[in-house]
Amino acid sequence: MSTPRHATPRDPNVTAISDLDIFARVARTGNMSMAGREMGLSPAVVSKRISLLEDRLGARLFQRTTRQLTLTETGEGYFKRVVDILSLVEEAEDYVSRRNTKPRGVLKISAPTSFSRLHVNPHLPAFFTRYPDIEIDMHLTDNFVDIIREGFDLAIRIGELEDSSLVAKKLANEHRVICAAPRYIASAGMPKTLGDLAAHNCLLAGAQDMWRLDGPDGPCDVRVRGNMRSNSADFIRSALTQGLGLALRATWDIGPELERGELQIIMPDYRGASKNAIYAVYPCREFMPAKVNAFIEFFGEVLEKNPAWTKSGAGSAPANQPPAAHNETLSQKRAAGKSR
Numbered sequence: 001m002s003t004p005r006h007a008t009p010r011d012p013n014v015t016a017i018s019d020l021d022i023f024a025r026v027a028r029t030g031n032m033s034m035a036g037r038e039m040g041l042s043p044a045v046v047s048k049r050i051s052l053l054e055d056r057l058g059a060r061l062f063q064r065t066t067r068q069l070t071l072t073e074t075g076e077g078y079f080k081r082v083v084d085i086l087s088l089v090e091e092a093e094d095y096v097s098r099r100n101t102k103p104r105g106v107l108k109i110s111a112p113t114s115f116s117r118l119h120v121n122p123h124l125p126a127f128f129t130r131y132p133d134i135e136i137d138m139h140l141t142d143n144f145v146d147i148i149r150e151g152f153d154l155a156i157r158i159g160e161l162e163d164s165s166l167v168a169k170k171l172a173n174e175h176r177v178i179c180a181a182p183r184y185i186a187s188a189g190m191p192k193t194l195g196d197l198a199a200h201n202c203l204l205a206g207a208q209d210m211w212r213l214d215g216p217d218g219p220c221d222v223r224v225r226g227n228m229r230s231n232s233a234d235f236i237r238s239a240l241t242q243g244l245g246l247a248l249r250a251t252w253d254i255g256p257e258l259e260r261g262e263l264q265i266i267m268p269d270y271r272g273a274s275k276n277a278i279y280a281v282y283p284c285r286e287f288m289p290a291k292v293n294a295f296i297e298f299f300g301e302v303l304e305k306n307p308a309w310t311k312s313g314a315g316s317a318p319a320n321q322p323p324a325a326h327n328e329t330l331s332q333k334r335a336a337g338k339s340r
Helices: 017-029 032-039 043-057 073-101 113-130 182-188 194-199 233-241 251-260 290-304 323-339
Strands: 062-064 069-071 105-111 134-140 154-159 167-173 176-180 210-215 218-223 246-250 277-282
Touching: 017 032, 017 043, 017 073, 032 043, 069 073, 105 113, 105 290, 113 134, 113 154, 113 233, 113 251, 113 290, 134 290, 154 290, 167 290, 176 182, 176 251, 194 218, 233 246, 233 251, 246 251, 277 290
Parallel strands: 105 134, 105 154
Antiparallel strands: 062 069, 154 277, 167 277, 176 246, 210 218
């Protein structure tokens, strides 16, 4: 069984659409110079392309005289079929152009579970009102997926992006804090230095065993360990609120728990690395479908409205601050926020 040959533009046995276009223009005008002018090509180039086309087909398409150029019988039959092909190509390009102009179609997205539940799903009614012709196929996972291999239009990625061939658009900054429930602090004590973390049960996300932090002396990495690990933000949040340990978590994930006092910030001078952010990533910047651009612009606008969880600390006081002072801090920050 022979192996099928995959055609490329360099394959001399395959006719390019551009050659069909040249042939059709020459057939319509009966003049190589006129056809060349329409396409921005010299008569010599047009003549050579027609000759190569005839050689490839093994048939003469034109009768040439010093005064005129006419189609042969074979050329007439070829011309009728080429016109149909070029019409279909034009129709296909018009179809793509219209779809790229008006956002429509199925938008296949990969996104983290908790983030989607907390910060995508609540805004979908407004999104569908603005873009009624878009359908969303949402795949939720806290693992990174190969969006090209698995056919996703885009993915929401959170953290510090590695170099890749994907295009990334930052939607918002991300702030991470070390936090724990008051009951854990009461039981295990208050860590005051990074070295103290070695004696604490640190709840880990995914394969994470190193916390990348920014502190008073700049960036630092701290190796941590604990008796629980999960790739689910929901699972870690639940473990935190139950007082099972401390963790480095994003304020978009635990903002409400910080506000209610169910979690408290520990060692506020140390935060997650400043390079962490929320991104939309997609395969290619050129010819990006309008549906992808619509999603990115819409949720970029949503996150630019400065929700509480994008502020460092989400308005929460550190764990060793008295409750009265904590409430005063919240009131002061809310008042300051209104004055901005």
